[in-house]
Amino acid sequence: MSTENLLQSPEQPRKPRVAVVFGGRSSEHGISVVTAGAVLSAIDRSTYDVLPIGITADGRWALTADDPARMAITDRKMPEVAQLAESTEGGVVLSVEPGNREVVYTEPGSVPKALGEVDVVFPMLHGPYGEDGTLQGLLDLAGVPYVGSGVLASAVGQDKEYMKRVFISYGLPVGPYEVIRPREWDNDPAAARKKIVDFAGEHGWPLFVKPARGGSSMGITKVNDLSGLDGAIEEARRHDPKILVESLLRGREIECGVLEFEDGPRASVPAEIPPVTAHEFYDFEAKYIDSASGIVPAPLTAEETAEVQRLAVQAFDAVSCEGLVRADFFLTDDGEFVINEINTMPGFTPISMYPRMWQESGVSYPELVDRLIQAALRRSTGLR
Structure with a gap:
């Protein structure tokens, strides 16, 4: 993709521009790329103009190919932004001046190129330097709306200690x-x-x-x-x-998705993660390499389903989340739900648990992506 192809034409009606930002400096760099590839495939190009921006493992913001096929796990290896970048030296700059949403491409020895304004950012970053409030703070400084939670909720959602402290203060059951x-x-x-x-x-x-x-x-x-x-x-x-x-909490692993609708957050049907026989527990290899599959919807009673949905929304509200959350629970052997953690930007490939739970709840993957973008566009860019 050349920079010329990214320039917005003044002669055509302007569609909202979505910058999909992915990669990053955390150890979850590869799965972020995979997730972004799925989102790029799902965004309705007749409704939105899309700008893919990858952050390399060393922190450089780069224009990348809009090529989801190259962003998949291949031969058990994770993709990297460096393999997708249009240039090994060129970089993307987003102004932090409020009201100036212009994206500029710079390359040594060349005149900077304005690539047009960004209306909303879809940050598909996982882990530190992206999901933990750092990127959200940058976007707040720039006055650019973005999908997902704000600075505080992102930071709390990333730090499992303070997440649990917040849960306890709101009366949510937490394990030792x-x-x-x-x-x-x-x-x-x-x-x-x-x-x-x-x-x-x-x-x-x-x-x-x-x-x-x-x-x-x-x-x-x-x-x-x-x-x-x-x-x-x-x-x-x-x-x-x-x-x-x-x-160790002995019981069943249950997950539940929360999505922000116009009238407030709602919970999806829950899912169950069955024991993985080839792994010690539901680890990275089981999740992403061997694609261990969960059961959607979880085989729960109506009362159990209602309770885990209530707790999931309560956790969403307790941390002041926005947009989306996946809440992870244990249903202990004595019948109590104990919340383990929330994820403010969960895995988002079509086979990931969060989209699968919403698919079973009547929200397709493309509709889920659109709802999140629309929620971000509606949201104020002031204090959250």
Whole structure:
């Protein structure tokens, strides 16, 4: 795609321009590219003008090919923005001056090219530097509407510790957990380790050790006894210096989607993630490489369905979310729903659980994408 093809013609009626931003600096870079490819395939080009912008793993904003076929998992390998970028040196600049939504393409030795205004951003980034409020803050500075939650909700939704603290303050049921902050581990790893061992003594093994600010099950280890603890901590800290330790909740894994409609948020039919026999738990490989499939709708009673839908919307409101959320629960053996976490920008390929739950709820994938864009266009760009 040349920059000339992206210029908006003054002679044609102007369609709303959607910048699909994807990739990024987090360890979830590849799945973000896959997700964006699915969204690019679904956006109605007769309604919207589309501008694909990829953020490379080192943080450069690049114009990319509008070619969803090249954005899929191939031979168990994740795609990268660098493989899609139109130039290895050219970059995209979005003004942070409120009211100026002009996108400019720059390349060394060339005159900058104005590519027209952006009306809304669809940020398909996962993890830090994109899903955690950082990109949302930039877009708020620029006065550009965007799909999904604002700065606060995105930050809380990314940090599992503070997410749980908010849930608790709103009376949502949360499982036992412990947090090891960076300073604790750096200054006294023996004391931090003892803190976890004491937690295991109270709640039992196995434990799950995970990055406090991460997603797609990256960096998570199921630890069955003390011998595996140090390796699990090291793996989690590769993704985030703050780690979260959770006890095993015995029961069924249930997910529920929340979508913002004109009259407020509504919950989808729930889904169930059955046990994955080829994996220790529902990890990254199971989700994205081996495509372990969930059951939609989940085989729940009418009362159970209504309860998990109520809790999902309550979690959406508790964190002040906007646009969309996938809420993940355990239905424990004693019949109680316990919320594990929410995801403010869940996996969004057509086979991902969030779109599948809404498909079963009567909202097709293209309609889901359109609803999110329209909700963003309606929303104020002021304080949220």
